[in-house]
Amino acid sequence: xxxxxxxxAFLDFFEERGHLIVPxxxxxxxxxxxxxxNNSGMAQFKDFFLGNGTPPARRIADxxxxxxxxxxxxxxxxxxxxxxxxxMFEMLGNWSFGDYFKKEALGWSxxxxxxxxxxxxxxxxxxxxxxxxxxxxxxxxxxxxxxxxIIGDESRIILGNKKDNFWEMGDIGPCGPCSEIHVDxxxxxxxxxxxxxxxxxxxxxxxxxxxxxxxMQYERKADGSLIPLPERHxxxxxxxxxxxxxxxxxxxxxxxxxxxxxxxxIEELSxxxxxxxxxxxxxxxxxxxxxxxxxHLRAVSFAIADGQLPSNAKAGYVIRRILxxxxxxxxxYLNFREPFMCRLVPVLxxxxxDVFPELQAQVEFVSKVVxxxxxxxxxxxxxxxxxxxxxxxxxxxxxxxxGETVFELSDTFGFPVDxxxxxxxxxxxxxxxxxxxxxxxxxxxxxxKDAEKEAADWVELGDTDxxxxxxxxxxxxPAQLMKxxxxxxxxxxxxxxxxxxxxxxxxxxxxxxxxxTITLNADGKEHRFRVxxxxxxxDLFLHIVxxxxxxxxxxxxxxxxxxxxxxxxxxxxxxxxNHSATHLMLAALREVLGSHIIQRGSYQNDEVTRFDFSHxxxxxxxxxxxxxxxxxxxxxxxxxxxxxxxxxFDDAVALGATATFGEKYGDFVRVITFDPHFSVELCGGTHxxxxxxxxxxxxxxxxxxxxxxxxxEAVTGVKAxxxxxxxxxxxxxxxxxxxxxxxxxxxxxxxxxxxxxxxKIETFENATIQAAKIALLSKVExxxxxxxxxxxxxxxxxxxxxxLAFGLKxxxxxxxxxxxxxxxxxxxxxxxxxxxxxxxxxxxxGAIIREVAKLMKGGxxxxxxxxxxxxxDIKGLDDAIEAAKVAVVG
Numbered sequence: 001x002x003x004x005x006x007x008x009a010f011l012d013f014f015e016e017r018g019h020l021i022v023p024x025x026x027x028x029x030x031x032x033x034x035x036x037x038n039n040s041g042m043a044q045f046k047d048f049f050l051g052n053g054t055p056p057a058r059r060i061a062d063x064x065x066x067x068x069x070x071x072x073x074x075x076x077x078x079x080x081x082x083x084x085x086x087x088m089f090e091m092l093g094n095w096s097f098g099d100y101f102k103k104e105a106l107g108w109s110x111x112x113x114x115x116x117x118x119x120x121x122x123x124x125x126x127x128x129x130x131x132x133x134x135x136x137x138x139x140x141x142x143x144x145x146x147x148x149x150i151i152g153d154e155s156r157i158i159l160g161n162k163k164d165n166f167w168e169m170g171d172i173g174p175c176g177p178c179s180e181i182h183v184d185x186x187x188x189x190x191x192x193x194x195x196x197x198x199x200x201x202x203x204x205x206x207x208x209x210x211x212x213x214x215x216m217q218y219e220r221k222a223d224g225s226l227i228p229l230p231e232r233h234x235x236x237x238x239x240x241x242x243x244x245x246x247x248x249x250x251x252x253x254x255x256x257x258x259x260x261x262x263x264x265x266i267e268e269l270s271x272x273x274x275x276x277x278x279x280x281x282x283x284x285x286x287x288x289x290x291x292x293x294x295x296h297l298r299a300v301s302f303a304i305a306d307g308q309l310p311s312n313a314k315a316g317y318v319i320r321r322i323l324x325x326x327x328x329x330x331x332x333y334l335n336f337r338e339p340f341m342c343r344l345v346p347v348l349x350x351x352x353x354d355v356f357p358e359l360q361a362q363v364e365f366v367s368k369v370v371x372x373x374x375x376x377x378x379x380x381x382x383x384x385x386x387x388x389x390x391x392x393x394x395x396x397x398x399x400x401x402x403g404e405t406v407f408e409l410s411d412t413f414g415f416p417v418d419x420x421x422x423x424x425x426x427x428x429x430x431x432x433x434x435x436x437x438x439x440x441x442x443x444x445x446x447x448x449k450d451a452e453k454e455a456a457d458w459v460e461l462g463d464t465d466x467x468x469x470x471x472x473x474x475x476x477x478p479a480q481l482m483k484x485x486x487x488x489x490x491x492x493x494x495x496x497x498x499x500x501x502x503x504x505x506x507x508x509x510x511x512x513x514x515x516x517t518i519t520l521n522a523d524g525k526e527h528r529f530r531v532x533x534x535x536x537x538x539d540l541f542l543h544i545v546x547x548x549x550x551x552x553x554x555x556x557x558x559x560x561x562x563x564x565x566x567x568x569x570x571x572x573x574x575x576x577x578n579h580s581a582t583h584l585m586l587a588a589l590r591e592v593l594g595s596h597i598i599q600r601g602s603y604q605n606d607e608v609t610r611f612d613f614s615h616x617x618x619x620x621x622x623x624x625x626x627x628x629x630x631x632x633x634x635x636x637x638x639x640x641x642x643x644x645x646x647x648x649f650d651d652a653v654a655l656g657a658t659a660t661f662g663e664k665y666g667d668f669v670r671v672i673t674f675d676p677h678f679s680v681e682l683c684g685g686t687h688x689x690x691x692x693x694x695x696x697x698x699x700x701x702x703x704x705x706x707x708x709x710x711x712x713e714a715v716t717g718v719k720a721x722x723x724x725x726x727x728x729x730x731x732x733x734x735x736x737x738x739x740x741x742x743x744x745x746x747x748x749x750x751x752x753x754x755x756x757x758x759x760k761i762e763t764f765e766n767a768t769i770q771a772a773k774i775a776l777l778s779k780v781e782x783x784x785x786x787x788x789x790x791x792x793x794x795x796x797x798x799x800x801x802x803x804l805a806f807g808l809k810x811x812x813x814x815x816x817x818x819x820x821x822x823x824x825x826x827x828x829x830x831x832x833x834x835x836x837x838x839x840x841x842x843x844x845x846g847a848i849i850r851e852v853a854k855l856m857k858g859g860x861x862x863x864x865x866x867x868x869x870x871x872x873d874i875k876g877l878d879d880a881i882e883a884a885k886v887a888v889v890g
Contacts, residue, residue, distance in 0.1 A: 003244050003258050006117070007063060007092070007355065010238070013112050014061035014094045022056070024356065026306035027065045027088065028315060036315045037067040037303075041093035042214075042235045046174065046538060048097050053466045053539035056667060058099040063240065063355065064091045065302055069318055080292035080329070083205045083245075083252035087322055088299035090240035098231030102179075105213050105234045106146050109181060113211070117247050123184045123191075125200050126151070129166055129177035130159040135226065137166070140177045143215070147179070156197070164201050167214040167235075172457075174229065175220050181211040183246050210246060211238040222457045254291050262294040265347050270334040289329035296326035297344050304366045305359045307600065307660075309706050310373050323370065324377050331381060339378070342371035362598065365614045365708055372707025384415035385423070392427050393864055394847045399428060403435025458483045458498075462560035467541045468501040471514070471686060472643075476566040477503050481520065484554055495550050497529075497543040502565050504543055505572070506536035509660075510602030511579050511685040516567035518543060520553075527553050572686065574606035577694045577716045580641075580687045581631065582609045583672060585697070585714065586658070587679040588630035589613060592623050599660050600709050604685075608700070608713055615710045619702050624712070631697040634674065638692030642673035656680045696720040765796050773807050780812060783889055786837055790818035790885040792878060798828050802868065805832040816888050820881045827856040827877040829869045831884055838864045843888060852883040 001009070011021050025044035029035035035043060041064040047053040069087050078085035096105065113119045126147050131139035139159075147157050160180065168175040184196030185206040199207040216233035218226040244256040253259065255275075263274050267290075274290045300323045304310075310320035323341065330336040345359075345367040353360040391405060401424055409415035421431050464482045479499040486495050497518060507513035513534030520527055533544045543565075582602055590597045593615060601612035619627075644652075646668045653659070657671050658681045665682060672683040674691055688694060695717040705711045715723055731743060738746035772793050781788045789808065795801050798821075805817045809832055817832040829852070831845040838844070845867040849860045856879075858871020871877075 001117075001247055003240075003256060004354070006244055006247055007090075007240065009116055010092045010112070011061060011063070013108075013116060014059075017059070017108065019059040019061040019094055020057035022060055022062045024062060024064045027067055027303050028306050028308045036318065037069075038064065039066055039068050040064075041066065041091035041237045042095070042174075045095060045097075045235075047540075048233075055095075055097045058097050060095040060097070062093055064093060065306075065356065066091050067299055067303065067318075069299070069322060079295050080288045083254060084208055084242055086241060086253070086295050086298075088295070088302055092238040092240050092243070094234070094236050096234035098233060101232055101234060102143050102213075102215055103146050105215075105236060106143065106179060107150060109211055109213060109236070110150050113181065113183075117243075119183060119246060121151070123196065124151075125156050125158060125182045125184070125197055127158040127160040127165055127180045127182070127200065129179075130161060132162050132166070135162075137177070137218075137226065140165075140179070140215075143177070143179045158197060158200055160201070167212070168220060172220050172222050174216050174218070174233075174235075175226070176215045176217040178212050178214040180209050181213075182207060182209050185246055185249075185251065206251060208242050208245075209239070210242045212236065254294065259291075259294045261351055262297060262344055262347055263290050265344055266290050266293055266334070266340075269340055269343065270330075270336065272334055285329070285333040289333040292329045293326045293334075293341070293344070296322045297341060297348055300326070300341070300370060301345050301348055301359055301366050302356065304369050305356075305362050309369060309600070309709060311706065320373065323373055327374060327377050328381075331378070337378070339371045339374035341374055342367045345370055362614075364596070365598065368616060368708040369706070380415065384409055384420075388420070388423055388427075390844070390846055390864065392429065393842075394844055399430065401429055401431045403432045403437070403439050406431050406436045407439040458485045459554070461557055462500075464498060464500065464540075466539060467499065469503075469505075469541070470501055471503040471505045471567070474503045475569045475572065476564065477501060479563055479565050480560040481518075481557070481563050482560055486551055492546070493548070493551075495545045495547070495554070496537075497531075497545060498540050499543065499563065499565060500560075502534075502541050502543070503567050504531065504534040504541060504565060505567075505686055506534045506541045508536055509683060509685050510582070510604055511575060512603070512605045513544075514567040514572060516565070518545070518563050518565050520561055520563040522553050522556050522561070571606045574717065574719075575604055576686050576688050578604040578606070578609035578714075579685050580674070580691065581635075581694050581697050581714065581716045582611055583674060583679045583681055583683070583687075584631045584634050584691065584694075585609070585611060585627065585712075586613070586681070587674075588627040588634075591630060592626045593619065599658075600705075607719060608715055610711065610713045612705050612709055612711045614708055616708050618704075619710060619712070624699050624702060628697060628699055634678065635691045635694045635697060637675075638690050639674045640690045641687055642676070643687070644671040644673070647671050652682055657682045698723050765800055769795065769800055769804050769807065772804055773811075776804075776808060777811055786814050786816045786834075786888070787812045788816045788818075788885070788888070790881050792820045792881060795821045795823070798823050798868070798870070801828055801830045805830045805866070808832075809834070818881055818884045818888070820877045822874055822877065825874070827858065827871045827874050827880070829853065829856070829858075829860065829871075829877070829880055829884070830867075831862075832866050833864070833888070835865050841888075848884055848887045852880045852887065855880040855883060 015021055025038055027037055029038050029043060038044065041062070044064070045055065045060070048055040065088060067088050079087055113124065114121050128143040128147065129140040131137060144157060148154055151157070165178055165180065166175065167178040182200045184191060184199070185208070186196070196207050214235040214237070216229060216235055219229055220226060241253040241256070241258055244258055245253045248256050250256050254263065267274055272286050274287055300319055303319045308315050308319055310316055310323060312320070326341060330340055346363050349360040349363040359366065387409065391401065401420070406417055406420050409420050410417055417431070417436060424431055460483045462480065462482045470477050479501045481497060482500050483498045484495060486493060504514040504516060505511065515533065516531050518529045518531055529545045529547050529550050531543045532546055535542045535544065582604060586597070586599060596614065598614045599611070600614055603610040647670070649665055649667055649669050652669050652671050655671060659665065669682045670684055671680065672687060673680045697714060697716050698720040700713040700715055700723065702710065702712045734743050735741055740746040772795065776789050776791060776793070779789055779791060793801070793804065795804060801819055801821050801823070805819055808817050809815045814834045814837055815832065816834065816837060817830070819830045821828050829849060831849050833843050833845050844864040846862045846864060849862065849867040849869045853860045853869035853871055856871030856876035857873040858869050860867060860869025862868055
């Protein structure tokens with residue numbers, strides 16, 4: 001069976017058994033502060049397990065894109081070195097929300113594996129939870145008895161500990177005992193020597209877990225306790241890559257058709273062959289490199305397609321790190337010196353077009369982003385190599401690179417530590433691994449401290465079955481306070497209130513959350529709490545309150561409490577203007593720039609609208625003006641809002657609705673239309689009733705966010721009018737200053753006058769430098785075969801100091817020039833050493849200047865033959881010049 005057939009067989013099997021087949025959620029987790037990426041099949045269904053929402057069906061099946069490269073589930077360093085670890089992987093899953101339980105789940109697992117996929121029964125082992133008395137969780141006798149009846153062979157059932165057979169998504173949340181299914185893929189000769197049962201969960205590459213049936217019975221609280229969930233659920237996950245390996249009779253996931261298409265192209269591009277290199281050794285990493293690239297390509301490509309661009313922060317940094325790891329292996333072991341990952345993206349997109357079409361739909365964009373990232377890092381590699389060369393040339397009798405140096409290369413240049421170690425070894429050096437680990441741990445400790453947030457349990461006042469949003473029609477409404485929690489953050493204490501219904505819009509889709517007030521009565525008094533923000537966590541609307549007295553009031557409540565929820569209406573109105581204008585702007589951008597324009601991010605508050613979109617060139621002033629004209633024309637038309645709710649997704653697409661890649665849409669969606677021939681979008685935000693309410697639209701800025709992504713900012717309504725007034729006031733002020741009504745002509749005259757003055761200054765500076773040069777040549781000393789001049793000079797700027805040093809070089813044989821100057825009340829130093837002197841005396845201007853600059857409380861650097869430094873202590877300048885002279889002369 002091909003991978004396509006294997007996947008289809010799974011989904012067909014469960015569809016026949018009454019399961020609704022749903023699409024994968026985006027790889028990037030949304031509205032869940034506990035997750036950066038979807039790292040399991042159940043992540044998108046977590047709220048259903050907690051009872052905070054209602055699933056679209058009681059039985060569901062899917063294939064989910066998952067990513068595990070951070071936090072608790074981190075397999076990154078394993079990828080490439082073994083046959084079965086991955087960063088991004090597919091998880092086939094079937095789910096029961098309070099419907100069937102262990103008997104059906106385990107029976108269907110066995111039936112699918114043995115009857116449909118034809119995996120030999122005598123190669124399968126199963127495990128059940130042995131229990132944990134300390135936590136009050138009993139042995140899973142029910143699962144044991146079911147397996148005994150199914151298999152008929154008790155010896156194939158293994159008792160597993162908490163680590164292997166009790167599933168927890170995180171420190172808090174749904175959990176329960178699980179039953180794993182393992183398959184022995186070894187050759188018959190190996191099987192005859194030792195039973196597969198002895199190798200289960202022993203990291204044997206051919207005795208692997210392929211399916212896990214999790215029985216959701218509990219919720220883990222922040223204090224570590226377990227409480228039963230309102231209903232029992234089934235959550236199963238089967239690793240698709242391992243399943244393909246088992247069914248296709250391969251010894252490695254990478255030998256299946258899931259990866260071989262990509263690997264064959266890597267072979268063509270590199271001229272190397274995969275799978276012919278024998279046993280892995282330190283000198284033979286060709287196969288490892290190809291596996292790393294084939295795996296990491298999937299994670300990077302699908303993450304970008306789902307809306308997460310590489311960056312230096314949070315989720316973006318994870319994606320950049322994965323990409324750079326792949327590039328490092330390609331650079332070091334396959335000799336790639338030009339971008340190559342971008343050439344593999346179309347191969348991957350075509351392969352997955354039927355199951356994850358979002359990549360094929362954006363293949364040009366994703367390829368371009370990857371290419372730009374590759375170019376940047378390949379340059380970084382070159383810079384890092386130059387830095388290493390300079391370090392190797394410095395006097396280092398220990399032949400050991402300090403941990404601080406290794407960390408600097410990693411932290412500043414993005415230079416992988418293992419690449420640093422490899423190059424150091426080639427030069428006869430080693431790295432101080434212990435001090436590097438210390439520096440790394442210190443950074444991690446800082447990051448943990450920055451991210452520190454105390455988990456808190458909910459105080460339940462009543463049962464919640466989702467939240468009814470009233471904000472499309474109402475700005476104030478009575479509601480019931482159903483639960484709250486007190487959370488401690490870096491900024492201090494904040495309280496999260498959950499109501500059964502609310503007019504407050506929670507931050508989503510770029511639109512900021514509402515502010516306002518929540519009023520309730522307790523102890524015979526009226527209490528009015530200020531809501532500073534509204535956010536969404538899974539399916540809950542969190543009304544954030546920072547009132548110091550709120551906790552005391554809430555502690556007196558014993559059940560659901562009636563409140564009055566009121567939003568700040570003026571703020572909401574301004575937000576709506578910006579949000580509706582964004583819809584018009586997107587349509588206008590597509591009209592002016594082309595249909596390739598895709599939303600990459602947006603932000604609308606009451607002040608501004610910010611919009612990111614895919615485009616590979618700067619948007620010209622003329623193009624921005626055309627977009628602006630189109631939007632303002634639509635505003636003047638006063639087009640009425642056409643809002644349709646609960647529209648079947650396919651019908652919405654048929655209407656021409658624009659969906660945002662990376663967003664998870666349900667079977668029914670909301671469609672916002674401003675002229676069916678102009679702007680039709682899927683959107684959950686709030687909007688004006690007619691475009692005329694926006695008033696006016698003006699761009700504020702346009703620029704680049706990252707490779708292939710541009711950002712525009714704009715204002716509407718009163719803010720747009722204020723912008724025009726500010727610009728008008730500025731012009732009037734310029735008229736006064738320039739004493740002219742023709743501002744353009746007056747500025748052009750200023751520029752012409754400035755050019756004349758600049759030339760006069762340059763002439764004066766050149767004369768000054770020449771005079772200083774002549775004076776210094778008379779002070780040259782010949783010491784140990786070098787022509788040395790070491791003096792403090794008067795020059796107008798730092799660039800003149802450099803010109804003077806190189807000017808002296810032209811008139812001196814084997815020159816060593818050490819010049820100091822005070823520029824803008826700051827000490828400056830320049831050291832120039834003849835290239836022959838550098839080699840003969842093993843000198844390095846960069847190393848010398850880094851040391852002597854400390855005398856003037858500064859720092860600097862450069863090449864072995866020329867370096868510069870600046871400082872803050874003028875008194876130390878002469879000492880620095882003398883110290884540099886001593887360092888050269890010895």
